[in-house]
Amino acid sequence: xxxxxxxxxxxxxxxxxxxxxxxxxxxxKPRELxxxxxxxxxxxxxxxxxxxxxxxxxxxxxxxxxILVDGQDIFTPETDVFALRRRISMVFxxxxxxxxxxxxxxxxxxxxxxxxxxxxxDERVERSLxxxxxxxxxxxxxGDSAFALSGGQKQRLxxxxxxxxxPEVILLDNPTSGLDPISTSLVEASLFELKQQYTVVMVPHxxxxxxxxxxxxxFVLDGQVIEVGGNSQIFVNPTDKxxxxxVTGRFG
Amino acid sequence: xxxxxxQKIAMTVITAVAFLVILPIxxxxxxxxYNGIGALSWEFLSQPPRNGMTEGGLLPAILxxxxxxxxxxxxxxxxxxxxxxxxxxxxxxxxxxxxxxxAIVNLAGIPSIVYGLFGLGAFVLFLNFGTSILAGxxxxxxxxxxxxxxxxxxxxxxxxxxxxxVSLSLGATRWQTIRHQVxxxxxxxxxxGIILGLSRAAGETAPILFTVAxxxxxxxxxxxxxxxxxxxxxLFVISTQVPGMPLQIQYGTALVLLLIVLSLTLVATVFRTxxxxxxxx
Numbered sequence: 254x255x256x257x258x259x260x261x262x263x264x265x266x267x268x269x270x271x272x273x274x275x276x277x278x279x280x281x282k283p284r285e286l287x288x289x290x291x292x293x294x295x296x297x298x299x300x301x302x303x304x305x306x307x308x309x310x311x312x313x314x315x316x317x318x319x320i321l322v323d324g325q326d327i328f329t330p331e332t333d334v335f336a337l338r339r340r341i342s343m344v345f346x347x348x349x350x351x352x353x354x355x356x357x358x359x360x361x362x363x364x365x366x367x368x369x370x371x372x373x374x375d376e377r378v379e380r381s382l383x384x385x386x387x388x389x390x391x392x393x394x395x396g397d398s399a400f401a402l403s404g405g406q407k408q409r410l411x412x413x414x415x416x417x418x419x420p421e422v423i424l425l426d427n428p429t430s431g432l433d434p435i436s437t438s439l440v441e442a443s444l445f446e447l448k449q450q451y452t453v454v455m456v457p458h459x460x461x462x463x464x465x466x467x468x469x470x471x472f473v474l475d476g477q478v479i480e481v482g483g484n485s486q487i488f489v490n491p492t493d494k495x496x497x498x499x500v501t502g503r504f505g
Numbered sequence: 506x507x508x509x510x511x512q513k514i515a516m517t518v519i520t521a522v523a524f525l526v527i528l529p530i531x532x533x534x535x536x537x538x539y540n541g542i543g544a545l546s547w548e549f550l551s552q553p554p555r556n557g558m559t560e561g562g563l564l565p566a567i568l569x570x571x572x573x574x575x576x577x578x579x580x581x582x583x584x585x586x587x588x589x590x591x592x593x594x595x596x597x598x599x600x601x602x603x604x605x606x607x608a609i610v611n612l613a614g615i616p617s618i619v620y621g622l623f624g625l626g627a628f629v630l631f632l633n634f635g636t637s638i639l640a641g642x643x644x645x646x647x648x649x650x651x652x653x654x655x656x657x658x659x660x661x662x663x664x665x666x667x668x669x670x671v672s673l674s675l676g677a678t679r680w681q682t683i684r685h686q687v688x689x690x691x692x693x694x695x696x697x698g699i700i701l702g703l704s705r706a707a708g709e710t711a712p713i714l715f716t717v718a719x720x721x722x723x724x725x726x727x728x729x730x731x732x733x734x735x736x737x738x739x740l741f742v743i744s745t746q747v748p749g750m751p752l753q754i755q756y757g758t759a760l761v762l763l764l765i766v767l768s769l770t771l772v773a774t775v776f777r778t779x780x781x782x783x784x785x786x
Contacts (some may be wrong), residue, residue: 291655307673307674310673312597335676335678336676337674338674338675338676339676340673342674342675343674345671345674349667349671351668351671351686352668352686353692360670361677361685362675362676362677363677365675365676365677365678365685418676458520
């Protein structure tokens with residue numbers, strides 16, 4: 254099977270000289286839940302942000318290597334970066350609703366893409382709320398301020414907001430940080446639904462979460478991929494000593 | 506001395522100093538009201554001056570100041586907000602940006618009389634606008650620019666960075682992000698800055714001295730190329746240039762000018778308070 258995302262010899266250096274990624278190679282398959290696991294500041298978020306070119310916002314960041322999405326280099330000048338970000342959509346660690354109603358939040362990306370048809374918007378709103386397990390709580394509150402939601406609801410709103418764009422890949426940067434256990438399990442449960450339809454790349458909240466949700470895992474350390482493997486390989490039979498030390502809690 | 510006592514004395518002194526700050530404003534307003542309230546009447550506001558300006562009212566000067574304030578707004582707002590958006594959202598950290606910022610800081614430090622002379626040279630003479638509302642508005646607009654740019658820039662910067670990142674991550678372009686996520690939330694701050702800047706402009710004398718202000722012109726202006734009277738200059742004229750001017754008219758004129766400027770400031774403050782309360786985050 255060809256890779257959905259093919260990361261090729263990718264390096265990234267921040268303007269302050271910190272080399273966050275150093276020659277990363279990874280293939281992420283369609284409709285798998287791929288987890289980037291590793292200690293904090295190992296480069297996982299940087300890698301995630303490169304996948305939809307949010308890394309462009311880093312003024313003076315230096316990139317080498319590239320990423321192919323369906324075989325297409327996303328860093329060519331011809332790439333429509335705004336369309337790319339709709340295809341490969343990011344959910345951030347801290348739930349960040351935009352000011353406005355729940356409905357405004359869910360339709361923002363679509364409206365910016367030029368979609369105006371009310372029926373289509375309504376339909377996308379309903380479907381994305383279902384997918385993010387927020388329909389029951391949210392359906393009667395579409396006109397309420399998004400800030401009126403609880404923390405867990407806000408994060409599911411942010412997930413729904415990405416899903417409303419009907420992306421191909423969903424990037425989840427520690428989506429359950431700061432969520433209570435119930436909200437966390439709701440988000441985790443929706444992940445299993447999501448990967449039926451989307452490719453999901455996720456930075457987990459913890460090693461335990463990685464073990465619960467991942468199909469495949471890359472262990473990332475100091476900007477390098479140490480080991481890639483299926484869930485059971487990484488946790489039961491890691492080939493690298495550092496991976497073993499990390500998953501058994503010796504560091505990280 | 507025990508520490509608690511030192512603390513008490515220090516707090517008392519600091520509080521007293523803080524209260525001292527409001528004394529001058531109370532004194533100035535009280536003094537003007539006491540001396541000038543007698544001059545205020547409908548006629549004072551709705552009639553042109555008569556009889557060598559020793560009788561009649563202020564109508565042309567009030568309207569002149571209103572026209573000039575509007576002209577200043579038209580001249581300064583697009584440029585000021587444009588510059589603020591550029592500086593906060595687009596400009597990289599490079600030599601050009603630093604030069605622009607340096608220019609703005611220096612613009613703020615130029616004495617107002619120098620603006621007046623510049624306006625005379627640039628707008629009245631070189632661009633041949635003559636002594637006119639246009640030349641005066643441009644001069645006042647130039648003077649207002651630095652205040653406007655810095656308050657607008659600050660307002661734009663105070664919009665949380667997350668809103669921008671989220672908007673861009675949802676596929677919005679940079680301009681869409683500015684248009685839909687940045688400007689609406691920065692608007693209260695920007696408008697407050699505009700009103701405060703305009704209230705400064707409305708009260709200035711030196712920049713309009715050579716560029717627009719008429720000594721005595723009972724007719725109202727017909728176009729932007731006409732001269733106009735203006736309250737601050739009128740006040741200067743009747744206080745220093747006209748012998749036998751009744752004191753009450755001088756104080757009354759000062760009171761009207763102060764009320765206009767203060768009401769602009771008040772509008773800005775009330776507006777800001779309302780918008781802050783409405784803010785969701």
